[in-house]
Amino acid sequence: MSSATSTRQADTVERLFAAGLAELREVGHEALTIRSVAARAGVSSATAYTYLASRNHLFVELFWRHLNEAPVADGTGSRAGRVQEAVRSLTTRIAEEPELAAAVTPALLGSDSDVERLRLRIGAEFAARFESALGDGAGEAVREALLLAFSGALLQAGMGLMTYDEMADRLAPVVAVIVGEE
Known part of the structure; x- marks a missing residue:
């Protein structure tokens, strides 16, 4: 894996976690979905699920x-x-x-x-x-x-x-x- 790829992946992960926290603060844990976090982070749902196994995984992380x-x-x-x-x-x-x-x-x-x-x-x-x-x-x-x-x-x-x-x-x-x- 190239340095550019790992940097891009790290950036994607950080965007997902930032979006997850923002979404959690805005809609609460019951309404939050990985799809809504992905949209907020500007990535596809499939990409989000590459890094986040579940909502529980997101919350615990x-x-x-x-x-x-x-x-x-x-x-x-x-x-x-x-x-x-x-x-x-x-x-x-x-x-x-x-x-x-x-x-x-x-x-x-x-x-x-x-x-x-x-x-x-x-x-x-x-x-x-x-x-x-x-x-x-x-x-x-x-x-x-x-x-x-x-x-x-x-x-x-x-x-x-x-x-x-x-x-x-x-x-x-x-x-x-x-x-x-x-």
């Missing part, structure tokens, strides 16, 4: 990209404080794109291989951020409990039982209990 732009906790303060800061950074980032947040919960439950691959990367990103915030000396059970609490809270927020803005506040005392700093 957009979420992954959005999540990676969340600031990383600075690593100061108590262990519980650092984890709480990591949680707040992630939840604030998620809350910044409400349509994406609404789309990603059901999308993450999808079974296609592209979603599964990204779901694992997203989980690994959460784990890495918590690991970094915990520092040395935290046991495996503490890390696992944090991930389970965070993913459970994400699911509850996705179901509308709390907002993403409320999530960090509700998780703060849970984090303190898990890391043993009540």
Whole structure:
């Protein structure tokens, strides 16, 4: 493959993701179609499906990209404080794109291989951020409990039982209990 071809493909992918986010913001996840994203990006539906396996794949990829732009906790303060800061950074980032947040919960439950691959990367990103915030000396059970609490809270927020803005506040005392700093 030539450099010009790979550059053109990368440009097409970026246009599709930009169009997907714009379409999601404009019409919401229930009305969005790959065909409408393709039209907005100025490519054929067939071209869009070359890069996007499904709407779920689009939503999860957009979420992954959005999540990676969340600031990383600075690593100061108590262990519980650092984890709480990591949680707040992630939840604030998620809350910044409400349509994406609404789309990603059901999308993450999808079974296609592209979603599964990204779901694992997203989980690994959460784990890495918590690991970094915990520092040395935290046991495996503490890390696992944090991930389970965070993913459970994400699911509850996705179901509308709390907002993403409320999530960090509700998780703060849970984090303190898990890391043993009540």
